[in-house]
Amino acid sequence: MSTIKNNDLLETFVHMYETKVEQNKTVLLSSVEKISFIDPLTFYHNGYSLYSGERFFWKHPQNEVIIVGLGNIYTIRSEHKDHRRYKEVDDKWKKLLDQAAIHNLYSVPSIGPLLFGGFSFDPEQETQVEWGNFSPSFFYLPEYMLTIRGKDTFLTMNIAMTNEDEEKLDVIRNVMNRRETFLQPSLPVNTTNPVITGIKEEKTDQWKQAVNEVVERIHSNPKLEKVVLARKISAEIEEAILPENVLQKLLDQQQDSFIFSFEAMDDCFVGASPERLVRKWGNEILSTCLAGSIARGKDAEEDEKLGQALLQDQKNRREHQLVVQMISEVLHDLCEKVYLPSSPTLMKIRDIQHLYTPVIGKTNQDLSILRFVEKLHPTPALGGLPTKDALEEIRHFEMMDRGFYAGPIGWIDYKGNGEFAVAIRSGLIRKKSVELYAGCGIVADSDAESEFNETGIKFRPMLRAIGGTLHE
Ligand SMILES: C=C(O[C@H]1C=CC=C(C(=O)O)[C@@H]1O)C(=O)O
């Protein structure tokens, strides 16, 4: 199946090791092979018994790339609770890459050593128990990684070795031999629905009251323009739910979204987000403004009417415009050229339609994607405007820890290419419970009841994927 013969691969690894090793340092060895196609969810599932709690999944909305990681051979965290967390992750990643020997004959993004993970929405927020397994800035490098790009399938193997590892050849051989286990066509993933024994949401009236209060504060504080408030619902499940089951449903039902999972010990953060924070590919930057929402119609005619109504609705246009303003300012600061359409179009996904404006920039190649993440997060589609004031309102009114919900989630490869989605339409699977999150942009003319309904629609993709419904 693989294009590299095992003996050659072993020799390559040993040679790479010998050229890089220094006393007591971790050496990263990485090799990329082109392999025959394997279904990405099968690969994910094949990693269950050895790597449960250390797997990730990523699918681009147009299937441009699918990346699946198994095993965690190197974790990168930052304890900083401010903007320094982005640079710290970047520095640690570059430092590890300085010690890497990479065998890769293909010049496509998202193969070879690649860091996957994300940042919590608000590092100043105290971590609540449900997010205990997710450090607020948390990335890892997988041992095995499948990348599918168009017709090409690649397998990356990463080995982290220190000079103290005694049986170096054995370490390398073991990693090489194990790879076949993950490339087997396995039994199909069990797709039975979990039995949901209860869905609860605390304090819905209090949430609507908070919307009214935020509206008042926007009226009384001329500086404050927008605050995004989120709700959380918890579903209790009879038996532990497998991330691959949820991913399978999301792949079937949410084809136009980024589909992701990120496992941390017993827990898994999973979602289907329509919103890109930023993509960097060479020196090209793409960010997207997504804010302003309306339901889908029952038929094409009603759908079209609703879409037109959304395009013309002043409240939603304002919600959207504040995001465009912020994202285009950031791109103007960091890019040499910026292309911004003059008005939004519609993005229609299964349950909802949004106002959508892409922003394209050309930057200096040396600028890290994490610099863009730092400057863009949180956009006013998740935080508000001005950012600092909005975050204070969120801390005060939401009374919960968003954890990774609405934070940046994605990947960076060793060449600096990468993509981050905004982790909305998402949930945290924890053994027998799932926490789901959904938010909405509150502006001066928001109405609590319709914001409540809008978040209700935003819960649907994840609720459907775990087999539940929300009775409103
Ligand atoms: C915060 C969320 O959605 C954002 C993205 C698109 C539209 C939004 C809105 O219309 O309010 C939100 O800003 C969420 O889904 O949890």
Ligand SMILES: [Mg+2]
């Ligand atoms: Mg909205």
